[in-house]
Each structure stands twice: as structure tokens, then as C-alpha cells.
Amino acid sequence: MSATETAIASAEAHSAHNYHPLPVVVASAEGAWMTDVEGRRYLDLLAGYSALNFGHGNRRLIDAAKAQLERVTLTSRAFHHDRFADFCTRLAELCSMEMVLPMNTGAEAVETAVKTARKWGYRVKGVPDGMAKIIVASDNFHGRTTTIISFSTDPEARADYGPYTPGFEIVPYGDLTALREAMTENTVAVLIEPIQGEAGVLVPPAGYLPGVRELTRERNVLFIADEIQSGLGRTGKTFACEHEGVVPDMYVLGKALGGGVVPVSAVVSSADVLGVFKPGEHGSTFGGNPLACAVALEVIAMLRTGEYQERAAELGDHLHRELGLLAGGGAVEAVRGRGLWAGVDIAPALGTGREISERLMEERVLVKDTHGSTIRIAPPLVISKEDLDWGLDRLRAVLSA
Ligand SMILES: *Cc1c(COP(=O)(O)O)cnc(C)c1O
Numbered sequence: 001m002s003a004t005e006t007a008i009a010s011a012e013a014h015s016a017h018n019y020h021p022l023p024v025v026v027a028s029a030e031g032a033w034m035t036d037v038e039g040r041r042y043l044d045l046l047a048g049y050s051a052l053n054f055g056h057g058n059r060r061l062i063d064a065a066k067a068q069l070e071r072v073t074l075t076s077r078a079f080h081h082d083r084f085a086d087f088c089t090r091l092a093e094l095c096s097m098e099m100v101l102p103m104n105t106g107a108e109a110v111e112t113a114v115k116t117a118r119k120w121g122y123r124v125k126g127v128p129d130g131m132a133k134i135i136v137a138s139d140n141f142h143g144r145t146t147t148i149i150s151f152s153t154d155p156e157a158r159a160d161y162g163p164y165t166p167g168f169e170i171v172p173y174g175d176l177t178a179l180r181e182a183m184t185e186n187t188v189a190v191l192i193e194p195i196q197g198e199a200g201v202l203v204p205p206a207g208y209l210p211g212v213r214e215l216t217r218e219r220n221v222l223f224i225a226d227e228i229q230s231g232l233g234r235t236g237k238t239f240a241c242e243h244e245g246v247v248p249d250m251y252v253l254g255k256a257l258g259g260g261v262v263p264v265s266a267v268v269s270s271a272d273v274l275g276v277f278k279p280g281e282h283g284s285t286f287g288g289n290p291l292a293c294a295v296a297l298e299v300i301a302m303l304r305t306g307e308y309q310e311r312a313a314e315l316g317d318h319l320h321r322e323l324g325l326l327a328g329g330g331a332v333e334a335v336r337g338r339g340l341w342a343g344v345d346i347a348p349a350l351g352t353g354r355e356i357s358e359r360l361m362e363e364r365v366l367v368k369d370t371h372g373s374t375i376r377i378a379p380p381l382v383i384s385k386e387d388l389d390w391g392l393d394r395l396r397a398v399l400s401a
Helices: 003-014 059-069 084-094 106-125 146-150 176-182 208-218 240-244 290-304 307-327 353-362 385-400
Strands: 026-030 033-036 041-044 099-103 133-137 168-171 187-192 222-226 250-253 265-269 332-337 342-346 374-377
Touching: 041 385, 059 290, 084 099, 084 265, 084 290, 099 106, 106 133, 106 146, 106 187, 106 222, 106 250, 106 265, 168 176, 176 208, 187 208, 208 222, 208 240, 290 307, 307 332, 307 342, 307 385, 353 374, 353 385
Parallel strands: 133 168, 133 187, 187 222, 222 250
Antiparallel strands: 026 033, 033 041, 099 265, 250 265, 332 342, 342 374
């Protein structure tokens, strides 16, 4: 057996089969490239679902992590540590908001957003106890906890995990009328992704996000933007909401916030909203730890210059132009997205998204399928134009074979 086959066989024997990875075993990576255990190099067009916006082994992030590893890695929030205040201040600044509540994974940050909205609803808005409702969108992806999958519309994500958490109302994504009709005086929040990543990089109709903003403001409801995947440069702006000139009441961040080095997530909002928490009412052992803060501070510093956002916008225009040409040819049915982020619907006759991904892997390009015949393209923002073009050439080769 090859080194690849041996590694995959042991992984299958000893890990739960809750993923179906492509048959490649990565041993090292740098920038937009990964090298497998047999020395083959692959172009990474997934970037860890956008956790790796700044590329593999980013020098600044690795140096920041190493320096912090030598000083202190964990204190718990029982004590202050010397990276915490800076992290919260800088992140709040980046978001033009006031307060930060750090967690680790995206799902934990979404859970935090849900708890915040409910507590705000009872303590500030005056919703009767136990009556708070949060409106979410169909085809959402917000994570994998029992509460979060309770408001998923994806049977795969949801089946056999009941009983489900009540208190959520699902309306069609992009439909303002349905949203307006779903709102009651007990609605405390609308939780949406400004672009739905896992659903296939679905961009809502123009005017939807401003409409959500207006409706939520009118009805004294929190607008929570889950920017865990869309945020931090991916779409060509710091936040996807900015494309529509919208400022939500709360950002939920994760993935790229930890630079692909450590899990870092956070809820960022106003003092009115995050001010609802008193000591002991919420927390996390690892949330806001010194190592996480040190890496995230470097991420924030990199985003502050705007250069990654600019790069994502420029290369993204190029990506969408090239994919648009493919869409004219019959092999591609639709292309969606913004910046360096695209959902590509392949003509089903050419294969499932999985099959296309496997063929691309043979061509040394790594992508991930979503549903049906859709693949997504989301390279690290540090990818060179030449490498991106090489990847697009491989895609054209696979689609014309
Ligand atoms: C990935 C993702 C999450 C969940 O993040 P985890 O770190 O996997 O828990 C939540 N929301 C969105 C939009 C995501 O893309």
C-alpha cells in the first residue's frame, strides 16, 4: 500500500465517518500550496473553509504564535492577561463596535449570539420570559451544536438529533416579505449569513440586507450577521455586509480570525447589547486565551491596512470574469459569489460536485463540493494571479475532458 492508502485506511478504521475527505493526505503547506505524504503538490482552493485567508504558514502569524508560545498560552478568564485588552479593543475597532465576547469555534460564537439575543430580549426589550423568538433563513449554516442544527433546514445536518431547541422561526433566504410577516413583538433577533457559504455561496438579492436592516431597526430587533465565513477579507471587504452599506447590530466572527493557526471566534456588538452579561452568566475556558489573542491581533493588524481586502477584490474580479466565460460554454450552469469566493454549479451531466472535486484532485487542485453538482472556490487571499490562473486552467481541462 502507498503511504496515502495506509494513512486513509487507518483513519477510516479509527475515526468516526462524519466526513468524507478527498483521498489526499497532506503533510505540509505554504501559502496556497499543500504537499502530500508522497511529495505531490496541490493548489488549495478551499483555504480551510476560509480559515486560511492569509495562507498556510503565514510568517507573521506563525511568528506571533511562536513568540506567544514562549510567554504564556492559557490563563483562563479567572485572571487578566496582557494580550486580552488589546485584542478586544482592536477587534471592536475593526468592526466599528464597542464590545467583544471571545469564544473558540464558530458554533460557540453563534451559540453566544443566540444567548445574547435572548438575554437582551428579556432584560432590555422586555419580552415575556421564555417567549423570545429568533428568525433565521432557510438553507442556513451556522454550525453543528444541538441548538444550531435545530434551526437547520438540511436533513443531513439535523436528522436523529432531536428533541430540537425551540424558539426559532425559519423564513426563505432573500425574502423580505416573509421576514416582515414572521416578526412579532417577541422577536429578539434576525440571524443570517450575508452570503450563504455552505448553501453554495448564495448572494442574496440586492436590497435584501438593507431591507433586513430597516425592518430590524423599525421593530427593535437585533440584526445578527454571521460573518464567520464571509467576513475578514474574503469578499473584497472586511465584512460582506459592507457591499450593501449595511451595519448590523452584531457580527459573529470565527474561521480566519484565528489565521488557520488556532480556533478563535467572537461576538462583536454594542455595549447596550453585550452589556447584558454579568460575571458567571456565560464563558469558556479557552475563549480569549493569550495564544488566541496574539494570533488574532496579528490577523486584525493585517486587515487594518486593507491590502488583503483589496487583493481579494481585484483577484476576485478576475476569478469571476474567468468563471463567467466558462458559464457561457455549457459546462457551467451558474456562478455566484463575491471577491475570492465562488460557488460554481457544474452541469450535472458532467458529474457530481464530488466527482468533479476528485478529478480536480488528480489535476493537483483541491476544492470542496457542496450540494449536488456545485463546487466552491475560495483560495487563500495570498494566492498569486499566476497560481489562480493555473488552477482555472486545470478546472477548464477537467470540464472539457
Ligand atoms: C463554519 C461556519 C460556522 C461554524 O464554525 P465552526 O468553527 O465550524 O464551529 C458558522 N457559521 C458559518 C457561516 C460558517 O461558515
